[in-house]
Amino acid sequence: MSLVDPGAAPGLPAAGRLPVRAMIDASRARVVGRVRESEVIAAALAAGRSVLLEGPPGTGKTTLLRALAEGAGAGLELVEGNAELSPARLVGHHDPSRVLTEDYRPENFVPGPLVRALTSGALLYVEEVNRVPEETLNVLLGVLSERRLHVPRLGIVDAAPSFRLVAAMNPSDSVGTGRITPALYDRSCRVGFVHQDADEETAIVRRDHGVVDAGFLERAVRATRATRAHPELRLGSSVRGALDLVAVAASLAELRDVGLAGRLAAGAESTGTDAALAALTGRVQLLEGSTRTVEEVVAELWAASAPVDEQSGSGDGDAGKA
Ligand SMILES: Nc1ncnc2c1ncn2[C@@H]1O[C@H](COP(=O)(O)OP(=O)(O)OP(=O)(O)O)[C@@H](O)[C@H]1O
Ligand SMILES: [Mg+2]
Numbered sequence: 001m002s003l004v005d006p007g008a009a010p011g012l013p014a015a016g017r018l019p020v021r022a023m024i025d026a027s028r029a030r031v032v033g034r035v036r037e038s039e040v041i042a043a044a045l046a047a048g049r050s051v052l053l054e055g056p057p058g059t060g061k062t063t064l065l066r067a068l069a070e071g072a073g074a075g076l077e078l079v080e081g082n083a084e085l086s087p088a089r090l091v092g093h094h095d096p097s098r099v100l101t102e103d104y105r106p107e108n109f110v111p112g113p114l115v116r117a118l119t120s121g122a123l124l125y126v127e128e129v130n131r132v133p134e135e136t137l138n139v140l141l142g143v144l145s146e147r148r149l150h151v152p153r154l155g156i157v158d159a160a161p162s163f164r165l166v167a168a169m170n171p172s173d174s175v176g177t178g179r180i181t182p183a184l185y186d187r188s189c190r191v192g193f194v195h196q197d198a199d200e201e202t203a204i205v206r207r208d209h210g211v212v213d214a215g216f217l218e219r220a221v222r223a224t225r226a227t228r229a230h231p232e233l234r235l236g237s238s239v240r241g242a243l244d245l246v247a248v249a250a251s252l253a254e255l256r257d258v259g260l261a262g263r264l265a266a267g268a269e270s271t272g273t274d275a276a277l278a279a280l281t282g283r284v285q286l287l288e289g290s291t292r293t294v295e296e297v298v299a300e301l302w303a304a305s306a307p308v309d310e311q312s313g314s315g316d317g318d319a320g321k322a
Pocket of ligand 2: 061062063127
């Protein structure tokens with residue numbers, strides 16, 4: 001196995017290998033499913049490539065990358081991409097008050113996430129990369145080509161062998177999709193993320209809320225997933241909605257001294273509805289022209305998510321179905 005990236009230009013710092021097996025093991029331990037994505041990302045990073053993760057919010061991109069970085073034994077520098085991410089914020093700056101008395105010196109340079117990642121050999125993870133201003137993206141593109149950065153008045157900063165760039169973006173986010181994005185695509189491997197299936201989403205919620213009734217967890221996931229297919233909604237909720245729904249319901253149930261189950265007792269159905277409204281109404285968006293409110297749509301989805309068989313098959317009168 002070569003330690004030198006064959007694609008690196010002579011004289012420039014090369015990417016070293018990363019421990020692909022340890023990365024995958026760490027992701028298996030911390031991430032539900034995502035086996036294919038984890039293998040492909042780990043393999044690409046191990047081979048010295050940078051990666052673009054593309055998928056809707058809440059699909060586990062950050063969770064997976066954190067696990068892979070941990071498995072690689074590399075740090076993770078996380079940067080939120082937005083219009084305020086100037087080159088100076090990304091790279092770092094000289095402390096202006098110290099410059100006044102000491103002039104420009106390496107000691108008074110305050111490194112930003114890019115310089116920290118380059119020198120420590122961390123993974124630099126830039127979320128919402130399509131929101132980053134073009135001049136800042138240009139800095140990143142330069143680093144991708146050269147594995148080194150020229151910082152005015154500081155000098156050349158070479159990338160440590162384990163340094164990699166991982167960028168993430170939401171494909172339906174049209175904010176600031178600049179001209180530069182094709183250049184980033186051309187220098188990265190791309191891995192697409194879609195929502196996981198119901199069983200895996202239930203397993204994600206169960207990891208955080210193992211003590212909550214399994215039927216209730218399944219119902220919370222069912223209601224959350226239904227927001228993604230509802231004809232009146234243009235945006236549905238990620239699994240974060242189900243995680244919040246169960247968390248809020250568990251607290252409310254304790255407060256109100258009611259039990260949670262797939263089929264809630266008459267006195268507990270409103271607790272499920274309250275939790276669903278709190279967890280989901282802010283995460284969904286109505287299609288333009290819809291005549292109903294998000295509250296009405298979510299309340300209806302919650303009611304419809306009650307398990308069908310128990311609901312109709314039971315004669316004990318406490319179905320509590322709205
Ligand atoms: N496969 C998974 N395994 C374990 N937890 C997951 C998984 N997918 C999502 N989660 C959980 O769902 C939540 C959202 O995941 P995460 O923050 O990784 O999503 P993301 O894709 O980075 O979202 P965004 O695009 O908004 O940054 C987290 O609480 C995370 O723990
Ligand atoms: Mg994220």
